[in-house]
Amino acid sequence: MSGSVLYDAPGPRTIARHRVYTVIASVGLLALLAYAVLRLQQNGQFEYQKWEPFVSPVFIETILVDGVLETLKMAFSAILLAVGFGVLFGIGKLSEHGWVRWPCWAVVEFWRAVPVLLNIIFFGILLGLDSTTNRYWAVVIALMLYNGAVLAEVFRAGINAVPKGQVEAAYAVGMRKSQVMLAIQLPQAVKIMLPALISQCVVALKDTALGYVVLAPGLTFVMRLIYANPDHGQNQIPTVIVIGGIYVLLNLILTVIATWVQRKFVGEKKVLEVSMVGEGDPSAAPVK
Amino acid sequence: MDVVWEHREAIALAFAYTVLLFVFAGVGSLIGGTLLTAMRVGPIKVLRWAAAIYVTLVRNTPLLIVIFFFRLAAPKMDLRFDFVDVVLPTTVGDVRINNIFAACTVGLTVYTAAFVCEALRSGVNAVPLGQAEAARAIGMPFAGVMRYVVLPQAFRASIPPLANVQIALLKNTTVAGALGVSEAFIRMRGLLNDNPTARISLFIAFAAIFVVLVEVLSFVANRLERRVRVA
Amino acid sequence: MRRMKLGMAAVAVLLAGSLTACGDAGEDDDAPEVEAESDCDDKFEEGSRMAELSDAGEIAIGNRVDQPGLGQQDTPDSVPEGFDIDMAKLLIADLCIDPESDAVEWTEAVSEQREQFLQDGVVDLVAASYSITDDRRQLVGQAGPYMITGQQVLVPIDSDVESIDDLQGEEVCAAEGSTSLENINTAGAVGVPAANYGQCAEDVVNGTVPAMSTDGSILRGLAQQYEGEVKVVGPEFSEERIGIGYSKDYPEMCEWINEVLTEAFEDGTWEESFNAHLSSEDEEAPEPPTLDECQA
Numbered sequence: 001m002s003g004s005v006l007y008d009a010p011g012p013r014t015i016a017r018h019r020v021y022t023v024i025a026s027v028g029l030l031a032l033l034a035y036a037v038l039r040l041q042q043n044g045q046f047e048y049q050k051w052e053p054f055v056s057p058v059f060i061e062t063i064l065v066d067g068v069l070e071t072l073k074m075a076f077s078a079i080l081l082a083v084g085f086g087v088l089f090g091i092g093k094l095s096e097h098g099w100v101r102w103p104c105w106a107v108v109e110f111w112r113a114v115p116v117l118l119n120i121i122f123f124g125i126l127l128g129l130d131s132t133t134n135r136y137w138a139v140v141i142a143l144m145l146y147n148g149a150v151l152a153e154v155f156r157a158g159i160n161a162v163p164k165g166q167v168e169a170a171y172a173v174g175m176r177k178s179q180v181m182l183a184i185q186l187p188q189a190v191k192i193m194l195p196a197l198i199s200q201c202v203v204a205l206k207d208t209a210l211g212y213v214v215l216a217p218g219l220t221f222v223m224r225l226i227y228a229n230p231d232h233g234q235n236q237i238p239t240v241i242v243i244g245g246i247y248v249l250l251n252l253i254l255t256v257i258a259t260w261v262q263r264k265f266v267g268e269k270k271v272l273e274v275s276m277v278g279e280g281d282p283s284a285a286p287v288k
Numbered sequence: 289m290d291v292v293w294e295h296r297e298a299i300a301l302a303f304a305y306t307v308l309l310f311v312f313a314g315v316g317s318l319i320g321g322t323l324l325t326a327m328r329v330g331p332i333k334v335l336r337w338a339a340a341i342y343v344t345l346v347r348n349t350p351l352l353i354v355i356f357f358f359r360l361a362a363p364k365m366d367l368r369f370d371f372v373d374v375v376l377p378t379t380v381g382d383v384r385i386n387n388i389f390a391a392c393t394v395g396l397t398v399y400t401a402a403f404v405c406e407a408l409r410s411g412v413n414a415v416p417l418g419q420a421e422a423a424r425a426i427g428m429p430f431a432g433v434m435r436y437v438v439l440p441q442a443f444r445a446s447i448p449p450l451a452n453v454q455i456a457l458l459k460n461t462t463v464a465g466a467l468g469v470s471e472a473f474i475r476m477r478g479l480l481n482d483n484p485t486a487r488i489s490l491f492i493a494f495a496a497i498f499v500v501l502v503e504v505l506s507f508v509a510n511r512l513e514r515r516v517r518v519a
Numbered sequence: 520m521r522r523m524k525l526g527m528a529a530v531a532v533l534l535a536g537s538l539t540a541c542g543d544a545g546e547d548d549d550a551p552e553v554e555a556e557s558d559c560d561d562k563f564e565e566g567s568r569m570a571e572l573s574d575a576g577e578i579a580i581g582n583r584v585d586q587p588g589l590g591q592q593d594t595p596d597s598v599p600e601g602f603d604i605d606m607a608k609l610l611i612a613d614l615c616i617d618p619e620s621d622a623v624e625w626t627e628a629v630s631e632q633r634e635q636f637l638q639d640g641v642v643d644l645v646a647a648s649y650s651i652t653d654d655r656r657q658l659v660g661q662a663g664p665y666m667i668t669g670q671q672v673l674v675p676i677d678s679d680v681e682s683i684d685d686l687q688g689e690e691v692c693a694a695e696g697s698t699s700l701e702n703i704n705t706a707g708a709v710g711v712p713a714a715n716y717g718q719c720a721e722d723v724v725n726g727t728v729p730a731m732s733t734d735g736s737i738l739r740g741l742a743q744q745y746e747g748e749v750k751v752v753g754p755e756f757s758e759e760r761i762g763i764g765y766s767k768d769y770p771e772m773c774e775w776i777n778e779v780l781t782e783a784f785e786d787g788t789w790e791e792s793f794n795a796h797l798s799s800e801d802e803e804a805p806e807p808p809t810l811d812e813c814q815a
Binding site: 010018021022025026029036039040042043045109110113114115116117118121122125126202206207208209210212213220223234236237239240243244247248251252255 | 331332333334335338344345348349350351352353354356357360361364365366367459460462463465466472473476477480481487491494495498499502503
């Protein structure tokens with residue numbers, strides 16, 4: 001924790017002063033919270049009618065089946081495809097041949113820079129937004145391209161993070177280029193990449209919400225269904241709280257998994273950090 | 289490409305909204321994120337928790353839901369932005385900064401501030417131990433340590449991650465389009481529908497403008513980093 | 520969800536015989552029941568689109584899901600309800616397809632996509648508050664009208680606005696890509712595009728925009744949904760003639776649609792459906808409109 005770096009262990013006077021600050025801060029935060037609750041109360045946001053869908057079995061089933069399950073399906077199909085895309089273009093970016101490296105670099109840079117929403121609507125309109133299946137795929141393809149481009153960069157960095165000596169040793173025992181990649185670099189790189197891969201799942205999961213604009217299935221679709229239903233008396237606030245809460249929960253579970261994987265396979269090393277844009281200059285020849 | 293040229297004014301107006309959303313939310317998120325960071329690394333436990341909870345909640349909620357909250361849920365608890373009502377006339381049409389624009393900007397700010405906080409915190413963590421120790425040794429209080437020693441260095445170390453956060457913000461402004469601001473995304477959607485024969489060139493035009501904007505941002509960030517780098 | 524709905528419908532049918540006037544009955548309970556025709560073997564001319572659809576036993580309809588009274592859907596899988604939907608169901612049933620079955624694919628068609636859907640053949644018919652215009656008839660076929668309505672204004676219940684003229688230079692919401700949006704600008708207000716009418720209505724209820732404007736029938740449906748919060752005001756400042764869209768590739772569908780609609784006008788099904796979905800208690804259904812001649 002950086003805290004201990006920034007200040008000494010407090011003496012008695014500092015402790016007393018901190019106690020005063022703590023009280024003031026607590027009162028302030030509590031007042032803010034109380035004000036929010038009061039505002040909600042005054043505007044009738046705690047009425048049973050507004051929360052009813054979240055305790056009635058029909059809607060719970062809809063939320064879980066049409067919401068959570070669809071969202072997870074969408075996120076994971078996007079990530080699976082993105083891994084394929086990332087491996088392909090990540091290796092492409094490491095190629096020794098400029099005519100392979102440059103196009104791969106351009107493709108990756110392009111899809112990393114274009115907002116996902118633009119992709120969703122573009123592929124949606126190309127596929128035709130007429131069926132639920134096509135709306136689903138519009139989101140999956142858009143997420144695949146964006147996350148794939150990010151993963152290509154993760155992948156490239158992962159391969160480069162494999163100690164040079166490993167590669168040199170492999171060449172020294174007479175392995176070919178493809179053998180070095182497949183038998184030496186890839187397995188070690190995957191291990192280093194795993195946590196970054198899982199945190200990318202969090203990004204993909206959150207971005208599935210963008211399917212809202214093409215009425216793709218998933219949690220946001222169910223969200224619209226619930227608050228637009230006149231029987232629920234305009235329960236936008238409860239709906240946002242519940243649906244948002246579900247997203248937070250799912251992402252926290254993923255984060256816990258990522259931490260566990262990190263500990264188990266990588267150790268306490270720093271997570272691989274990859275810049276969004278403007279790095280990975282293709283003119284830089286690969287490490288050999 | 290004729291279609292793109294024909295609609296150049298509409299496209300320019302749309303990107304005016306995009307850039308304004310980015311500027312307002314960018315500045316707002318830098319201020320908010322800095323405050324959050326101060327809370328997060330400060331000595332007061334309650335504030336540390338509050339900031340940590342804020343960051344965890346917001347980071348794990350989709351942006352669409354955050355903006356949706358301010359746009360369509362907050363009015364239900366009488367939280368509105370009606371006081372914002374400015375019309376900026378431009379040569380390509382009026383830019384209307386109204387309550388819808390304000391709500392979306394607030395959503396973007398609230399969301400991005402959490403990521404700014406994370407970026408700054410990583411910067412604070414990157415400041416060598418000895419720096420803060422030396423500052424304390426000459427008797428600086430926490431505020432002084434932060435103000436004169438840690439934060440200036442932390443900002444420097446945070447420029448690459450901060451640039452990433454701001455680039456993400458630029459792309460995220462499109463979500464405001466899905467909820468009522470006439471920015472680039474919603475304009476592209478309208479044009480794609482109206483011009484079925486020119487879809488690909490329209491998409492490439494919009495995408496290319498975003499690529500250019502993103503590259504400009506990362507260029508500025510690189511220059512900035514080089515300039516403040518300690519020799 | 521769906522099971523529950525069907526169950527309720529069944530109860531409604533059972534009660535319909537004994538209880539004629541049940542004050543609290545849901546608005547949709549009096550909607551006409553549409554039964555599929557049973558004999559389609561020689562009904563349609565060989566090679567016509569109707570014969571093809573009838574033989575295939577499947578049809579895709581483009582409809583609205585967010586317009587109370589016209590086309591509204593409760594869950595992604597349920598059969599939508601409303602006046603537009605009833606017209607579509609009459610046509611489906613005439614092809615010997617059960618309109619409540621899975622043989623019908625109901626697809627949300629938002630304003631700006633309706634022509635494209637028909638041109639690309641992703642839907643066979645559009646019944647989605649589809650106003651007939653010369654522009655659209657260049658691209659697709661439109662039969663009808665089965666309803667004539669005009670653009671009005673929806674404002675919060677306590678608003679002083681009496682017509683579109685009171686909204687000069689003010690922001691008025693309408694769905695993106697709709698004729699309503701153009702009419703708003705022509706009338707001197709500033710059109711604000713929204714993803715759909717539901718979002719517009721919410722913005723009016725929330726006071727985010729002072730008004731929204733589109734066909735009176737759509738607004739009345741929304742006013743029913745947000746009862747006591749919004750009202751429909753003003754004279755109709757445009758005439759919208761609502762019809763059924765079909766693909767230009769199958770011009771023979773026009774005569775058939777007109778025949779089915781004429782039958783519904785004459786046997787009272789049209790009036791029954793209008794009363795069930797669109798009129799308030801003290802309002803009589805208007806006379807059915809006159810259908811356009813099919814062009815060649």
